[in-house]
Amino acid sequence: MPRTPISLSTLRSAHLAATYKGTNVILYQGDITLLDTHAIVNAANNSLLGGGGVDGAIHRAAGKELLRECRTLGGCSTGKAKSAEGYNLFAKKVILTAGPKYWEFSPQRAKELLEGCYLESLREAKRLGSHSISFPCISAGVYGYPGKEAAKVACESIKKFIETENNGIIKDVVFCVFEESDKTYYESALRAAFQAS
Numbered sequence: 001m002p003r004t005p006i007s008l009s010t011l012r013s014a015h016l017a018a019t020y021k022g023t024n025v026i027l028y029q030g031d032i033t034l035l036d037t038h039a040i041v042n043a044a045n046n047s048l049l050g051g052g053g054v055d056g057a058i059h060r061a062a063g064k065e066l067l068r069e070c071r072t073l074g075g076c077s078t079g080k081a082k083s084a085e086g087y088n089l090f091a092k093k094v095i096l097t098a099g100p101k102y103w104e105f106s107p108q109r110a111k112e113l114l115e116g117c118y119l120e121s122l123r124e125a126k127r128l129g130s131h132s133i134s135f136p137c138i139s140a141g142v143y144g145y146p147g148k149e150a151a152k153v154a155c156e157s158i159k160k161f162i163e164t165e166n167n168g169i170i171k172d173v174v175f176c177v178f179e180e181s182d183k184t185y186y187e188s189a190l191r192a193a194f195q196a197s
């Protein structure tokens, strides 16, 4: 079946949640591999050599070349980010980040590491000149981060980056949720982060 991209203009017109200091914050429910933002973020593991969940979906859609490039990247520490080309994806770049496995850290350390994933991914996107970026719910799948807390960390991290480091470079940030429960958590976290300010 042909894959139809979800364009940035559709994301902006139908899924905009907030505009904060000139950056559009968008909430979309569906498959991140269809999003036509300049970069998409992969919730990868430390090896960067592929896995299940969103990682598997991104590798399947990007094709074997992504794995080939990932083999040259030397892995990724938890809370950090690296990048690769998008290959057969609609996105031009894949930013690979390794989220914390929730059970391996104290809640405070897990939060710092998850915040690191968002901030380091945004820094990498800025370095690449990406004006638009899509995030999955990092660590909120098999890595076990409680969904409601993960949504808060995601929204607060993006807000912090927009306030302190963005300098108007990234114009669109998409939170691409997959599960209905995550959609609800993000709606509430977005309201708290962006509509109260």
Ligand code: ADP
Pocket (backbone or CB within 6 Å): 030, 031, 032, 033, 043, 044, 052, 053, 054, 055, 057, 099, 136, 137, 138, 139, 140, 141, 142, 143, 144, 176, 177, 178, 179, 182
């Ligand atoms: P992690 O190991 O970081 O927890 P997972 O891939 O297990 O990563 O899950 C991260 C999130 O990605 C989960 O909320 C899961 O529902 C979601 N997800 C799975 N497939 C996709 C997809 N194709 N597009 C967007 N999100 C997805």
